[in-house]
Amino acid sequence: MFGCMNKLSMLGAAMMLLASHSAVAAMGPFEIYEQALRNDPVFLGAIKERDAGLENRAIGRAGLLPRIGYTYNKGRNSSKATSLDERARNRTDERNYNSYGSALTVQQPLLDYEAYAAYRKGVAQSLFADEAFRGKSQELLVRVLDNYTKALFAQDQIDIAQAKKKAYEQQFQQNEHMFKQGEGTRTDILEAESRYELATAEEIEARNEQDAALRELGALVGVPAVDIGDLAPLGPQFQTFTLQPANFETWHELAISNNPNLASQRQAVEVARYEVERNRAGHLPKINAYASMRDNESESGNTYNQRYETNTIGLEVSVPLYAGGGVSASTRQASRTMEQAEYELDGKTRETLIELRRQFSACLSGVSKLRAYQKALKSAEALVVSTKQSILGGERTNLDALNAEQQLFTTRRDLAQARYDYLMAWTKLHYYAGTLNEQDLARVDEAFMVAQQPSP
Template identity: 25%
Template sequence: MGTTRIRRKLTTGIAAVAMAFAAPVAAWADSLADVMADAYKNSGLLEQNRALLRAADEDVAISLSALRPIVAWAGDVTRSFSRSSSSSTFFTPVDRGLTTASLGISAELLLYDGGSSKRQIEAAKESVLSTRETLVGVEQNVLLQAVDAYTNMRAQSETVALRQNNVRVISEELRAAKDRFEVGEVTRTDVAQAEARLAQARASLAQAQGDYQAAREYFVAAVGRKPGQLKAPPAAPTPAKSMEHAKTVALKKHPSILKAQHDVAAADLGVQIARASMGATVKLTGRYGIEETFDSSAFSKGGSVGVEVSGPIYLGGQLSARYRQAVARRDAARATLRLTSISVAQDAATAFANLQVARAARDASERQVRFATVAFRGVREEATLGARTTLDVLNAEQELLNAQANLITSRGNEYLASYALLANIGYLTSDHLNLKVTRYDPAAYYNQVKNAPAMVSEQGRKLDRVLRGLGKE
């Protein structure tokens, strides 16, 4: 085989490297917004926390019920019997039996309890608002995990394609080295080096394929469905202009801050409730009933209305302990708010710094790819003239491959860092991102139950329809 033919084959093989690296990413179908929307729809974690929020909504209704009349009924049928003897019966045993039945209704209305019941309603409302912020935090985590799964899936997909191209290119390099060896242009060492590099490329491809399968399973867990083809995402968003801006927004908008604020408000009300429980309670009571004695002509009916005033005198120190406990919980809630503020500000600043680092790394990777491409092309041309060895070409090709792999990773890291900053300032929500989903309205269920509707009322029937719509009945 002539030298010219060998060089032409080498040139063809090396040119395949450039084609491999320049090959465009295939057209994708799913956008990042689509993936996040599906994660929002399919999340069992969101469903769990929505149910917990509805349970917290019911605490408001339960607290409100203490201010409403309590009406109850009671019925009783009693059979009493006895055996007795006396001198009047000449000590002969006499059996006696009596059957009585009673039916009554009672009513009770709280008139005064020092404001304890009203404060319990307010505390329950604060707990609802706190639980809503917990739900927002869960939503942010679900969406951030979806972004992570999306970027990871794309990165692993591109890495597999890169490794496959690398195997093809090195296979061409090996064939060219063998051809040159046959005509005496290179030694057996050159062929062995190409064979070793091909084995390494195949091992890297197997690892990339394994990582791809792992990324696929992670995607299914995060999004709730199998991945399709993925569109290249638009430019990564810039959630904050500066580190101070990020910290300022986070301290106002982050759900952890808002939750801690509502927890403090609930704890303050808890102290007031504990203090009010030491005072008197005034209730309006009423009773009406009928009693029938079946074995005689006895029959009675009647009722009563009264005002009942009660209050604690000594409960073994329980009330004082409960008050001190409420004060301690209030102090703990305030401390939690301070710690949360520090943590949220720190996390926002760190997330902003991470984004800057990720962008710098991506810029550096792009420059690395550009210069590695120039270097590779130079070595390739020199190799066609016989001024470079097979190992030189393989090393240049490997440097370009590594640069390409680093660029794939750095682009994914930049995108994830951008959305992590969104989450750390409280903006990674379906509302802020304007995702195409049917958003869960936390106020819809609350508005149906806040007035404690009875099951037989019109509002109760509306609530039944809401529950059926949620698929929870």
């Protein structure tokens, strides 16, 4: 007897050890996000896109800085020079000689509006790249939590479907037993069987959705798919967050000033505006200062056996007069592009504010919905118990029991959905406001049962 108890104790200890190991191994959304920062190809591509975009500032500034050039040539020449002598006869002089030339030139734009507009365009393109990257960084937070909650909700649906199947199977066996004894009907059996098959279909659909979500998470962290056992479930004592700020007007102002997608779109308007200015500069004069040092020897037939050293400093003025109408057409084209960018900014602003309002309302109503579903769950559980008791008393039928169980399972599913919807609404509210950061995800992470690493 004692040996059996020892074996049971050892088995229990092993079970606890396995459970604690799986708990430690469970990953919360924040850990998935940290891995995604290193492995998500979309985010890694965004980093390179940002780095490339930031170079536009230096490219634009280059047009305002001095340009220094050096040329060098050395060659062997063979030529014939024909001239008239005193008797008016042709005289041919064959020349075989080396030629040499070098020049160092420095140019500095003094008045070049096209170069200035190109510089301001480069600055706007650099800011656009930076804001676009900030938007994709926040979008990664949303994608992680979205697929994480989808996988967990699918698991909840699988568990509910399996519980349904178990309950309907028991009901089916009970109805079949009662039918054989002449106390039930064939309809009761068919009803239980039908609902069992529907639960089976729901389980299959949930598994497909879960597989898709786990593969999306796998793509984020660089593996084919994440195992559902690696994800930390939502804690049973889930509590909603205090919404700060509490009024929508403040969220509205935050979105207008901080939303990275709106900020990048504003920079796109600036890019288009300075493209208009750059094209318009085709009608304006340019003034450059230049200095050069030249050293030439026998560079041409006229300078045969002659060496020149020339230093030059001066101004160069170029005035465009007519270019076939191309400058005006390019300016009009750029103006239409700028107007398009302005309309796109207006559309993006409206879309963002609509989504902001939707998520704000979802956060406010989500608190009441969760409270209502929690009460509904208790009522549904009590209804199942009372219905079964009423059946024994002959007051209810088997169909009533099936309906009560169906209502219980539906309420469980809706409660789970409401919890995940609330977390996503709270996250997306900060995303559309442009304030979503790692601290926000870490706060959401606390709602999940993420085991802490044991201290050594």
